[in-house]
Amino acid sequence: MNALLSGRVLVGAALILFVSLCAMFAPLLASHDPGEQDLLNILLPPAWSSGGDAAFPLGTDSLGRDQFARLLYGARLALLVAVTAACGAAVLGTVLAHIAGYFGGFLDWLIGRAVEVWMSFPPVILSLILMVGLGTGADRVVLAIVLVDWTRFCRVLRAEVLVTTQRDYVTAARLSGFTHLQTLIREILPATLPLLITLLSLEMGIAVIVEAILSFVGLGVAADQVAWGQMIADARSNFALAPWTLLLPMAAIFFTVTGFNLLGDGLRRTLDVRQTIARSA
Amino acid sequence: MIAILFLLARRLLTALPILLTVSILMFVALRLLPVDPAAMSMPPNATNEDIAAKRREMGLDKPLTTQYAIWLRGALHGDFGRSIQLRRDAGHLVTAALPATIQLALCAMVIASVLGLGGGLLLFHLRGGASEALGDLGTTVLLSVPEFLWALLFILLFGVLLPVLPFIGQLGPQFSVVRVTGFLLIDTLLAGQGSAFASALAHLTLPAAALGIAFSPAIMRVLRSGLLDVYHEDYIRQARLRGIGEGRILIVHALPNAILPTLTLMGVQFGFLFGGTLLVEVLYSYPGLGNLMVDAVRNADLPLIQTVGLTYCIVVLLIGMTVDALVLVLNPRLRAR
Numbered sequence: 001m002n003a004l005l006s007g008r009v010l011v012g013a014a015l016i017l018f019v020s021l022c023a024m025f026a027p028l029l030a031s032h033d034p035g036e037q038d039l040l041n042i043l044l045p046p047a048w049s050s051g052g053d054a055a056f057p058l059g060t061d062s063l064g065r066d067q068f069a070r071l072l073y074g075a076r077l078a079l080l081v082a083v084t085a086a087c088g089a090a091v092l093g094t095v096l097a098h099i100a101g102y103f104g105g106f107l108d109w110l111i112g113r114a115v116e117v118w119m120s121f122p123p124v125i126l127s128l129i130l131m132v133g134l135g136t137g138a139d140r141v142v143l144a145i146v147l148v149d150w151t152r153f154c155r156v157l158r159a160e161v162l163v164t165t166q167r168d169y170v171t172a173a174r175l176s177g178f179t180h181l182q183t184l185i186r187e188i189l190p191a192t193l194p195l196l197i198t199l200l201s202l203e204m205g206i207a208v209i210v211e212a213i214l215s216f217v218g219l220g221v222a223a224d225q226v227a228w229g230q231m232i233a234d235a236r237s238n239f240a241l242a243p244w245t246l247l248l249p250m251a252a253i254f255f256t257v258t259g260f261n262l263l264g265d266g267l268r269r270t271l272d273v274r275q276t277i278a279r280s281a
Numbered sequence: 282m283i284a285i286l287f288l289l290a291r292r293l294l295t296a297l298p299i300l301l302t303v304s305i306l307m308f309v310a311l312r313l314l315p316v317d318p319a320a321m322s323m324p325p326n327a328t329n330e331d332i333a334a335k336r337r338e339m340g341l342d343k344p345l346t347t348q349y350a351i352w353l354r355g356a357l358h359g360d361f362g363r364s365i366q367l368r369r370d371a372g373h374l375v376t377a378a379l380p381a382t383i384q385l386a387l388c389a390m391v392i393a394s395v396l397g398l399g400g401g402l403l404l405f406h407l408r409g410g411a412s413e414a415l416g417d418l419g420t421t422v423l424l425s426v427p428e429f430l431w432a433l434l435f436i437l438l439f440g441v442l443l444p445v446l447p448f449i450g451q452l453g454p455q456f457s458v459v460r461v462t463g464f465l466l467i468d469t470l471l472a473g474q475g476s477a478f479a480s481a482l483a484h485l486t487l488p489a490a491a492l493g494i495a496f497s498p499a500i501m502r503v504l505r506s507g508l509l510d511v512y513h514e515d516y517i518r519q520a521r522l523r524g525i526g527e528g529r530i531l532i533v534h535a536l537p538n539a540i541l542p543t544l545t546l547m548g549v550q551f552g553f554l555f556g557g558t559l560l561v562e563v564l565y566s567y568p569g570l571g572n573l574m575v576d577a578v579r580n581a582d583l584p585l586i587q588t589v590g591l592t593y594c595i596v597v598l599l600i601g602m603t604v605d606a607l608v609l610v611l612n613p614r615l616r617a618r
Binding site for chain 1 (some may be wrong): 296302303307310424442514559597
């Protein structure tokens with residue numbers, strides 16, 4: 001338990017908690033509606049700099065929309081997509097990895113070839129193509145990320161399952177009358193769980209980036225929803241005049257992704273028994 | 282040499298079914314789209330009969346398998362269909378845009394390799410010290426900055442705040458260069474236009490640096506852990522006992538072994554990096570495959586999406602093959618088999 005509270009895990013969890021609270025209490029924290037336009041107050045700088053207005057703590061964008069409110073509501077979408085997409089990709093990838101690694105043979109070959117096909121595509125390109133087919137919307141973004149990123153889980157976990165399947169206690173479980181499903185769930189899954197949790201955290205960071213990319217290109221969510229990538233796209237035309245409109249969503253993406261990466265990295269170090277042994281040896 | 286040819290031949294044989302599968306998947310995914318390419322390619326005042334005729338002409342009334350067979354036969358003959366939006370041959374559009382993207386990706390790979398290998402050596406040098414944790418944390422933070430954030434940051438820093446480098450397009454508007462190879466850096470040199478070469482290089486600097494930096498921390502990490510593993514081997518201790526200097530041990534004895542897993546990872550990274558050019562190109566209005574792809578996607582230009590997508594795929598497979606061959610050349614243990 002002590003090891004779980006390493007610096008990385010704590011800082012990462014704190015960052016994610018902060019972003020989650022911002023997202024959760026967005027309606028309470030924001031004094032404006034994120035879509036509300038105020039054309040008399042466009043491109044206002046943040047409140048603390050000269051020319052700023054206390055009504056708009058972080059300034060306004062080119063349509064006079066409150067940046068603070070947009071950041072908070074953007075966090076809602078980013079986290080929603082990150083958590084659901086990462087979990088979806090984890091479920092799909094984990095199930096396939098366990099089938100491939102445990103049963104081997106033709107199923108393993110088939111899943112291995114599927115991973116190979118997927119890996120021959122740069123993830124950004126594949127998700128763009130999928131978004132063309134799926135259409136826009138937060139649920140489609142989630143689906144695209146699941147369909148692209150399941151291989152990240154499948155590749156890594158399959159190797160782990162393969163090793164675990166060779167263990168004596170798995171044979172013992174089978175001999176004592178466990179069905180394949182029981183063996184997989186009660187003997188093999190617990191062994192791959194630490195790795196799975198680590199990958200899940202890292203995948204959430206990746207999902208935040210992918211969501212930002214897709215909404216930046218204009219293929220992400222519907223136009224009336226707020227997304228960080230969309231804020232970046234909007235800010236691009238005025239960034240020489242108002243660099244803060246660009247910097248704010250960039251910082252939001254950076255801190256969220258750093259949070260997930262620190263968490264994942266910290267968990268990897270503390271949960272991976274072999275690495276802990278290797279380091280103490 | 283024979284082993285390398287054998288490996289390349291085997292990789293080619295596995296690459297073909299992959300490409301075929303990718304093209305089928307892409308074809309199906311794109312036909313799920315609720316837009317009608319025929320209607321999109323007609324003027325707005327076209328009648329329903331006109332559109333139906335166009336659908337027949339484009340083969341859209343046939344079953345999906347027949348449509349795919351028609352596309353595949355064309356593709357094998359080098360005909361990838363016409364772009365609906367640009368009304369030009371999709372294959373030509375791709376070959377015109379590809380050199381710019383390859384040039385960007387290659388420069389970014391050089392930057393990523395230099396930063397990654399240098400950073401890896403530095404991290405290894407810091408091992409055991411108090412700064413090790415700092416270096417470790419640094420790579421985690423670096424890993425959290427994707428290429429498009431670097432690209433935006435560089436535009437703000439070196440384009441706006443300190444306007445030292447251009448960040449739009451790939452050449453200053455005052456230059457015109459005869460295209461021979463399509464690679465601007467080479468073409469300007471061939472034409473003997475020194476100032477145009479400098480302009481092309483300046484335009485390439487920021488996007489290539491943004492991509493390179495984004496993909497370097499993973500290389501740093503693998504090189505460091507590769508070196509850490511190698512230093513546990515007996516032969517390193519043996520070298521020390523023989524009185525060989527630490528610098529020589531690192532360069533001559535440890536690095537050749539530690540570099541192998543790094544190279545394999547770099548191959549995977551370069552595949553991702555090639556995909557990463559897409560957003561960087563969009564941000565820098567750099568006329569390559571990425572901009573072509575995004576425009577095609579925004580206009581639901583199916584033949585063009587399909588062709589550009591397949592091109593990305595082919596390049597990634599080629600990068601993988603090159604790296605595999607390189608690892609084989611550098612690793613004597615694999616050659617024996």
